[in-house]
Amino acid sequence: MYSITARFNQIVFFTSWTLVVLSLLNQGTAYFFKTGKPTVDLKILSADKFHHYKATYYNGGVTDWDQVTFKFSLEADFEPVYNWNLKQLFLYVNVHHEHQENGFQSNCVIYDKIISRPDDPSLWSDSSKLVLKNQRAEYPLKDIHKQLRNATVNFEVWIEVMPYVGYIRREKLGDFQYKMPQQYN
Amino acid sequence: MAEGQSDTFWKSLYIYFNEMDFESQLFVKKIYKIIILTVAIISFIIAFFLERFSICVYSTIGASVLCILVLAPAWPIWKKNQPNWQPANWQKQQ
Numbered sequence: 001m002y003s004i005t006a007r008f009n010q011i012v013f014f015t016s017w018t019l020v021v022l023s024l025l026n027q028g029t030a031y032f033f034k035t036g037k038p039t040v041d042l043k044i045l046s047a048d049k050f051h052h053y054k055a056t057y058y059n060g061g062v063t064d065w066d067q068v069t070f071k072f073s074l075e076a077d078f079e080p081v082y083n084w085n086l087k088q089l090f091l092y093v094n095v096h097h098e099h100q101e102n103g104f105q106s107n108c109v110i111y112d113k114i115i116s117r118p119d120d121p122s123l124w125s126d127s128s129k130l131v132l133k134n135q136r137a138e139y140p141l142k143d144i145h146k147q148l149r150n151a152t153v154n155f156e157v158w159i160e161v162m163p164y165v166g167y168i169r170r171e172k173l174g175d176f177q178y179k180m181p182q183q184y185n
Numbered sequence: 186m187a188e189g190q191s192d193t194f195w196k197s198l199y200i201y202f203n204e205m206d207f208e209s210q211l212f213v214k215k216i217y218k219i220i221i222l223t224v225a226i227i228s229f230i231i232a233f234f235l236e237r238f239s240i241c242v243y244s245t246i247g248a249s250v251l252c253i254l255v256l257a258p259a260w261p262i263w264k265k266n267q268p269n270w271q272p273a274n275w276q277k278q279q
Binding site for chain 2 (some may be wrong): 010097
């Protein structure tokens, strides 16, 4: 306390320590609020541009694969996950596909979205409901083994919960089955 | 500091804000902890019931900035109890 820099130093680091303790209390008391499982409903509307694609490399090699772009509609309610420690939710739709002949398993993310939580609690009920109508998937599903025709694929809706203080965890919200068309269209 | 020399303006300003009484140093050491802890605990309880953690963080940082502005520099209020310095005797140094 004998010089101006010593006083400044002590005040700044004492404040930092109190903020660390308050953050830990923030994370610890977040579990006292209501928690539950969010509800989600996914409907696959169409499988577009289901073709057999071919591409040539610059050095002469040729590769070919199956590719499909989906259109879906999604309804979700995230109210049970909202608490004061939550910063944002990362929602993504994953397609799980198991090949019948070889037993290969593949995962592919076809759509993702970031949902931020507003700071004002009176806006929570507006921003926690998500309705997507006739949404085109951002990324196509590709299969290099060309076994997508007549296959059963599994649509999984996942959510990644990102708090202000604490661990990041992932939750699977739902599983939806879909049968691919017999032929290319 | 030899006889006949004097500090520049910035150095004498730094010396002015640097020197604080011993009594007020003890007082400042006690009071900044009390202010920041009180503000932190009360704003945490308020923020818990309003469900907004940003209230707690902003008010704690604001209280610490207030403490820095008022308590860190040696304002005239912290120079009330000067110790009895002896008068400088330049002739002994030569």
